[in-house]
Amino acid sequence: MGKRTVIPFGPQHPVLPEPIHLDLVLEDEKVVEAIPQIGYIHRGLEKLVEKRDFKQYTYVAERICGICSFMHGMGYCMAVEGIMEIEVPERGKFLRTIWAEVSRIHSHLLWLGLTADAFGFESLFMHSWRLREEVLDLFEQTTGGRVIFSVCDIGGVRKDIDAEMLNTMVSVLTRMEKELRDLTDVFLNDMSVKHRTVGVGVLSKEKAQETGAVGPMARASGISVDMRTLGYAAYKHLQFEPITAEAGDSYARMEVRIGEVYQAIELIRQCVELIPEGDVITKIKGNPNGEHFIRLEQPRGEVIYYVKANGTSFLDRFRVRTPTFANVPALLETLKDCDLADVPILILTIDPCISCTER
């Protein structure tokens, strides 16, 4: 047994776009234990419900995280709609689904790029982000924003997408799909990428269940759990199966996320075919009174929103349990007995979103 050394990792570290601190306890080159320390980007925005009324808070909820901003706004709106018993028009629901799926493509491409950067494949990083810009252009054309959209509102969505634009979206995504095949081919088949990911950070099905992993992290370990199957928004009208893999290593997690990019494109196609005509938003009256609980599938996994209202325009409590927070115990599990050189890729493999986690 070697001598134990503690290496601090972060908060400022080249692979981390966001600050998290880990104390890595090493025995020679092997990590024995990882002790996380968070709180560098805690803002305390849950308490802001006391200062912003429930309509204004939609925009704060969007800014929980700039990557899945649309889904955070949507989750909050769905929770308030649940309390007020508002029925969102069908077209509004479909538009929400389309934007949510475009967000998923953008988020997974971002993740693929950052992962490529973490294992030192710079040109793959660049190509993933080049494709991602086209997705952001779609956002900009339909909502006016690149990463923060302010398009989801209580009762529906604030902007409609006309038929022409919907078809443009599909054709852009179809063209992108070809380029994506070339890109993901490298991720899945390149020898050097496989060398860095296959068998690295294995999370068994039992451990994934025990640590409460969610999203692609759980699905890569063979747990078929996807909140979209609950049928919120327009998902009940769409045909899809959760994408799973068995191996539970970094490669399997990459496989699942790449599969989900194509799945998202397919879902958008189905939405464009099925979308009905009509209003996109209903007028709301009065203030919410009561409580509600919502579960969504974000790119990173299951997210939970809880809203408690008291009949005034200010909410009593807003609570979010974000997917990265649920995946941190699973991350610590995979970090045990790994090589020090694999730590950056293992941290990225859970697709960490620290600003979600700490809010």
Added chain:
Amino acid sequence: MNFNKKSPWILHYDGSSCNGCDIGVLACLTPLYDVERFGVINTGNPRHADILLLTGSLNAQNIPVVQQIYDQMPEPKVVAAIGICATSGGIFAECYNVVGGVDKVLPVDVYVPGCAARPQAIIDGVVKALSILDEKQNALKGR
């Protein structure tokens, strides 16, 4: 003209932003905006950096981190506050764990507006930072 006006190296640190500005900063480096063609390189090492890009507002826990990064950077150095949160706290200004903009702790030279700041605005901010860097370099020479 000074040599580092030609190719400034940037260091990015996320104060407590929502990620929107961070991915804006990273997007600047990727093929569509590609600031590397101007010699701008994103470095992870404060000792190598000329320009510090800070996104997000500050809180009690990250003030020592930001201060340390700033102190480790060699002179001349420029600080750019990216996005409205780094400028004033923005939408989160009234949160209990937000001290305020970056200028509460560090001397900020360039403010880039936006929520989230667009890559074009960030590049513009870096270009503005360049001339400030040049001035500071000249001031150092004269000393």
